[in-house]
Amino acid sequence: MGEQKLYVTRREVFSASHRLYNKKWTDERNVKIFGKCSNVYGHGHNYVLEVTVVGTVDPDTGYVIDTKELKKIIRENVVDKMDHKNLNMDVDFMKDVIPTAENIAIKIWEQLENKITNGKLYSVKIYETENNYFEFKG
Ligand code: NI
Numbered sequence: 001m002g003e004q005k006l007y008v009t010r011r012e013v014f015s016a017s018h019r020l021y022n023k024k025w026t027d028e029r030n031v032k033i034f035g036k037c038s039n040v041y042g043h044g045h046n047y048v049l050e051v052t053v054v055g056t057v058d059p060d061t062g063y064v065i066d067t068k069e070l071k072k073i074i075r076e077n078v079v080d081k082m083d084h085k086n087l088n089m090d091v092d093f094m095k096d097v098i099p100t101a102e103n104i105a106i107k108i109w110e111q112l113e114n115k116i117t118n119g120k121l122y123s124v125k126i127y128e129t130e131n132n133y134f135e136f137k138g
Contacts, residue, residue, distance in 0.1 A: 007122060009052045010070045014083035017044040018099040021088075042086060047104070048127035049078065051112060055119025065118040077111045101128040105136040113138070 019042040020034040030038045037043070051074055055064040085091055087099035093111060097103040109124045127133040 003056050005054055006057055006064050007052050007054050008064045008067065008070065008119065009050050010067055010074060012049045012051070012071070012074050012079050013046060014049065014079045015044060015046050016082050016085050016087050016091075017042040018087040019043075020098055020100060022098060042088070045128050047082075047101075049074070049108065050123075050125040050127075051108075052122040052125070053116055053119040054122040058118075063118070065116065069118065070116070073112065073115045077115055078108050081111075101126050101132065101134040102136075105134045109136050109138060 019039065020037040021030050022033070025033070051070065053065050053070060057064055081093075082091055087094045087104070093107050094104070097107065105124045105126045108126070109121065112124070113121050121138065123135055123137045125133055125135045
């Protein structure tokens with residue numbers, strides 16, 4: 001029998017503002033591509049983040065990763081840095097990208113990948129609205 005892999009997901013929420021804008025383009029082109037998401041003074045979202053870790057169950061603890069530990073890693077490295085912030089201006093690890101949900105998922109992955117040592121990071125899923133979600137698997 002192979003390894004029994006188990007997937008553990010922790011959900012967190014945060015609120016943040018952003019503006020979708022490519023500074024290489026004219027304002028006209030930005031409005032054409034991004035529409036109202038290019039509004040000069042930004043707009044906000046209530047983001048839902050789901051982080052999934054995959055691993056085998058430790059026979060001593062019965063855990064893949066202690067969810068208290070996973071919660072702490074996500075809060076310290078992601079939520080505390082993004083919640084109630086402007087993603088274009090306030091968040092160091094977002095500064096070189098347009099803050100679409102796609103890029104947010106990738107950047108969150110990069111923040112977490114090396115921090116998770118019990119099990120392995122499997123996916124980062126970000127819900128920007130009730131109807132859209134974006135998933136990165138490394
Ligand atoms: Ni938006």
